[in-house]
Amino acid sequence: xxxxxxxxxxxxxxxxxxxxxxxxxxxxxxxxxxxxxxxxxxxxxxxxxxxxxxxxxxxxxxxxxxxxxxxxxxxxxxxxxxxxxxxxxxxxxxxxxxxxxxxxxxxxxxxxxxxxxxxxxxxxxxxxxxxxxxxxxxxxxxxxxxxxxxxxxxxxxxxxxxxxxxxxxxxxxxxxxxxxxxxxxxxxxxxxxxxxxxxxxxxxxxxxxxxxxxxxxxxxxxxxxxxxxxxxxxxxxxxxxx
Amino acid sequence: xxxxxxxxxxxxxxxxxxxxxxxxxxxxxxxxxxxxxxxxxxxxxxxxxxxxxxxxxxxxxxxxxxxxxxxxxxxxxxxxxxxxxxxxxxxxxxxxxxxxxxxxxxxxxxxxxxxxxxxxxxxxxxxxxxxxxxxxxxxxxxxxxxxxxxxxxxxxxxxxxxxxxxxxxxxxxxxxxxxxxxxxxxxxxxxxxxxxxxxxxxxxxxxxxxxxxxxxxxxxxxxxxxxxxxxxxxxxxxxxxx
DNA sequence: GAGTGGTCTAGACCACCAA
DNA sequence: TGGTGGTCTAGACCACTCC
Numbered sequence: 261x262x263x264x265x266x267x268x269x270x271x272x273x274x275x276x277x278x279x280x281x282x283x284x285x286x287x288x289x290x291x292x293x294x295x296x297x298x299x300x301x302x303x304x305x306x307x308x309x310x311x312x313x314x315x316x317x318x319x320x321x322x323x324x325x326x327x328x329x330x331x332x333x334x335x336x337x338x339x340x341x342x343x344x345x346x347x348x349x350x351x352x353x354x355x356x357x358x359x360x361x362x363x364x365x366x367x368x369x370x371x372x373x374x375x376x377x378x379x380x381x382x383x384x385x386x387x388x389x390x391x392x393x394x395x396x397x398x399x400x401x402x403x404x405x406x407x408x409x410x411x412x413x414x415x416x417x418x419x420x421x422x423x424x425x426x427x428x429x430x431x432x433x434x435x436x437x438x439x440x441x442x443x444x445x446x447x448x449x450x451x452x453x454x455x456x457x458x459x460x461x462x463x464x465x466x467x468x469x470x471x472x473x474x475x476x477x478x479x480x481x482x483x484x485x486x487x488x489x490x491x492x493x494x495x496x497x498x499x500x501x502x
Numbered sequence: 503x504x505x506x507x508x509x510x511x512x513x514x515x516x517x518x519x520x521x522x523x524x525x526x527x528x529x530x531x532x533x534x535x536x537x538x539x540x541x542x543x544x545x546x547x548x549x550x551x552x553x554x555x556x557x558x559x560x561x562x563x564x565x566x567x568x569x570x571x572x573x574x575x576x577x578x579x580x581x582x583x584x585x586x587x588x589x590x591x592x593x594x595x596x597x598x599x600x601x602x603x604x605x606x607x608x609x610x611x612x613x614x615x616x617x618x619x620x621x622x623x624x625x626x627x628x629x630x631x632x633x634x635x636x637x638x639x640x641x642x643x644x645x646x647x648x649x650x651x652x653x654x655x656x657x658x659x660x661x662x663x664x665x666x667x668x669x670x671x672x673x674x675x676x677x678x679x680x681x682x683x684x685x686x687x688x689x690x691x692x693x694x695x696x697x698x699x700x701x702x703x704x705x706x707x708x709x710x711x712x713x714x715x716x717x718x719x720x721x722x723x724x725x726x727x728x729x730x731x732x733x734x735x736x737x738x739x740x741x742x743x744x
Numbered sequence: 745g746a747g748t749g750g751t752c753t754a755g756a757c758c759a760c761c762a763a
Numbered sequence: 764t765g766g767t768g769g770t771c772t773a774g775a776c777c778a779c780t781c782c
Contacts, residue, residue, distance in 0.1 A: 269770060272694065272704075295748060306772045311749080319705065320691045327749045328779035344687065345587065347743050428743075438743040445586065445737050447689030447707040449562045452514065462514075463561065465689040465707035471741065490688055497739070499683040499713065501589050501670075511751065537767060548753045553768080569768045570761035 262303050270305055274313035282322055282333055289335040293323060319463050337492070345497035347441050347473065350396055350403060351426050359398060366457060367393035368420045370412060377409050380472060380483045388412035394423055395457050401492050402458045408484040437476035444470045450487055458489045466490060504545050512547055516555035524564055524575055531577040535565060561705050579734070587739035589683050589715065592638055592645060593668050601640060608699060609635035610662045612654060619651050622714060622725045630654040636665055637699050643734050644700045650726040679718035686712045692729055700731045708732060
């Protein structure tokens with residue numbers, strides 16, 4: 261079963277063995293997989309090597325580990341669909357569900373604009389900006405972590421309480437017209453800070469969208485980074501054929 | 503510097519130390535970071551613990567390791583922009599650059615349709631489908647790995663050579679009109695097979711798009727999974743404000 | 745208290761790279 | 764040949780869960 265003289269590392273071989281057991285249905289969603297001790301005995305390998313194999317399955321999202329309990333094959337949960345090609349996808353979806361989005365504000369501060377963000381927002385170095393961090397959730401389940409930068413000149417009277425509801429609703433209420441957003445999307449391993457804000461384990465990959473949002477008149481309104489929790493949500497849009 | 507009695511693991515503390523050295527510019531892109539041996543001596547920790555810290559920086563894309571050479575801070579490379587909201591983003595971009603896309607066909611076979619894919623394609627169980635794997639690249643740099651399923655009934659005369667150029671061009675040449683595609687996007691740790699096809703290291707996160715592509719008349723043309731290489735490419739689209 | 749995973753160690757052998 | 768990272772070991776202590 262495991263060839264210790266193979267050029268393929270033992271942990272990779274064991275990972276493949278477990279993978280096949282999961283894909284073949286030998287191990288079903290919700291089942292506990294053999295413990296590190298069992299595996300190390302069964303295959304005559306060290307516990308650390310067995311752990312490395314299972315850890316790899318963990319970050320791939322196939323199993324879930326709990327200290328004291330064991331390692332279980334992940335269930336295929338029904339995920340909530342969010343349209344990622346709309347700025348207000350989350351707000352819209354939550355409203356459709358008859359709920360209101362809960363926003364937790366983790367940071368709200370006025371600060372001098374750092375060089376790199378000045379360029380993006382098109383303002384002078386040293387000008388004041390708002391820096392905000394929010395977690396947006398439904399039923400205590402975090403959906404997105406949002407880090408956002410807006411010029412103070414544009415929103416001089418912004419208060420933390422305006423962030424508890426839709427930020428764009430507040431902006432619209434000031435008579436500003438919001439245009440489109442350039443969105444760059446990538447897969448990232450988040451910092452421990454972001455991971456814990458989204459209640460995720462270390463080294464789980466997540467979607468990141470970096471956005472430059474414009475006003476209809478063309479000036480830049482906001483630069484933001486949005487981290488999406490894939491555990492409970494899935495992200496869709498339509499790609500055009502032509 | 504490192505508190506061995508802290509509830510924060512030593513490897514996480516060391517990772518943060520190195521992270522700050524990189525973010526502060528103390529370690530610049532291209533610089534070699536201290537070796538595992540140096541770090542284990544300096545902080546009186548074991549080499550395995552130092553390795554764990556550096557491995558974490560590796561999957562975050564901050565450093566690159568080479569056996570025999572050392573670990574180096576990643577440079578900020580200029581990436582090629584690909585529009586992810588168009589089915590033919592890659593082909594279009596390559597043409598704009600005055601090149602033709604190079605496609606490598608890794609698999610091309612006729613097979614009975616598995617249950618889950620039957621549902622998606624809207625065909626009967628046991629009907630024949632084409633299963634294809636391609637890597638699409640520019641200058642030997644893989645951009646995307648594509649796994650695709652199409653009913654044989656729709657394309658009875660498909661040949662492997664039709665996959666060397668644009669697949670959609672071939673389909674159009676048959677008089678079929680391609681519509682839009684439902685695209686679900688996620689961040690994933692790829693299998694070792696996909697990672698090596700894209701010339702990536704183990705456990706690096708990548709973007710995955712799962713697509714259901716329709717013909718204009720409404721029937722399903724294709725189910726595909728596209729894995730995007732973020733090392734050299736970045737993926738953009740416009741999100742609508744309203 | 746028994747079993748689980750989380751961390752850490754000190755040492756080993758290997759493959760790879762550069763000088 | 765010496766230094767690097769890649770793998771693996773056998774053992775240790777801990778925190779957690781469940782009974």
